[in-house]
Amino acid sequence: MGTFLEARKVGLPLMNLVRFKGLPILQQLHLEEELFRTSKENWCIVNDGTNDPTIVMGVSGKPAELLEIKPVLHDEIPVVRRFTGGGTVIVDQGTIFVTFICNQDAVPGLQPYPRPIMSWSSLIYDQWLRHQLTPVIDYVFGDRKFGGNAQSITKRRWLHHTSFLWDYEVRNMSYLKLPKRAPEYRLARQHSEFIWCLKDYLSRLTFIERTVNALGTHFSLKSVDSEANRDSSAVKFVPSTRLLTRQELEEAMSAADSKNSLAESISPY
Amino acid sequence: MCHFQSTAVLKDLKYADSHEWVKVEGHSATVGITDHAQDHLGDVVYVELPEEGSTVTQGNGFGAVESVKATSDIISPVSGKVVKVNQELSDSPGLVNLSPYEKGWIIKVELSNSSEVEQLMDSDKYSKFCEEEDAAH
Secondary structure (H helix, E strand, O other): OHHHHHHHHHOOOEEEEEEEEOOOHHHHHHHHHHHHHHOOOOEEEEEEOOOOOEEEEOOOOOHHHHEOHHHHHHOOOOEEEOOOOOOOEEEOOOEEEEEEEEEHHHOOOOOOOHHHHHHHHHHHHHOOOOOEEOOOOOEEEOOEEEEEEEEEEEOOEEEEEEEEEOOOOHHHHHHEOOOOOOOHHHOOOOHHHHEOOOOOOOOHHHHHHHHHHHHOOOOEEEEOOOOOOOOOOOOOOOOOOEEOOHHHHHHHHHHHHHHHHHHHHHOOO | OEEEOOEEEOOOOEEOOOOEEEEEEOOEEEEEEOHHHHHHHOOEEEEEOOOOOOEEOOOOEEEEEEEOOEEEEEEOOOOEEEEEEOOHHHHOOOHHHHOOOOOOOOEEEEEOOHHHHHHOEOHHHHHHHHHHHHHOO
């Protein structure tokens, strides 16, 4: 039996597995972006919770449209703009992150476009965690969401990362506005009405172990020490993912306030 | 113009295997993504444009489109200097879907090496390439 399993794994592509606990989300995203852009290997990154509550917007996110900027500034909540597409989340210790970074040929027959990659990635979770795939491919159970994902695709390489709600703080959701672009299943519901925690159903460790096991049926996983030597090549990678400055957020708020004032002053009502 | 399934391929353009098109006029070129690409990407909601005056290199990324929660790099099919970017895409990114070969153009380039264009596919080869790529998946 051992020989059979070993032989089976021989045909599977290699994937490096790196596990963190409480890594700051900005550091996680910088690592992901660097591996995506500069590595030629396949990677899975698991981060069990991040340290402080942080807002993470997609590449095209506009703070004035997505955030309640005044309380964000007052409470000094960090705001990160990441390199992948998609919407805005607020992450904290209750979030479990799982990221796949793959060469195009790592998954035979997979087209390097958003929907096929999302469909394949969802299979990793679907193998053991039953969920319904909505038309826009969020992770939902019934009509409630327990995870959000986003991607980046380049020539012959792709990245798919997910933030899973093992638990969340209701008060943190008040920093986020209802997005203009939202999936149909969300309708106009507030966060508390459409999101759902995994903690009521399984432990963090079980979630992570089952995900890793499912991934192991597609890849030959090699655990890499999270403190392992990084490539110390002379060219330092500069990520595009960054923390927005206080000034940027204040300017966004001022611009939005001016626009609203102008709209009110010319309104006939 | 010839059609493969529901996507269009224009005869007077050249094509990269990363699904960008280029229209060469002397030492200038206009670049965009193909109908095949926009069809597979889904609704484009954002286009990350390079700066005018920046340099592009054949085979390297110069910008990105966002669709279905994904950023997808746009790979330059030619090398040269970006002389104009399509600013309309900032307010109307959907032009890439609606008119990929005309109003959805992305950059105009002053070519630094015109001979690179010979490495690209003509419309017939690109049509066949798309057909084979879709059949393989």
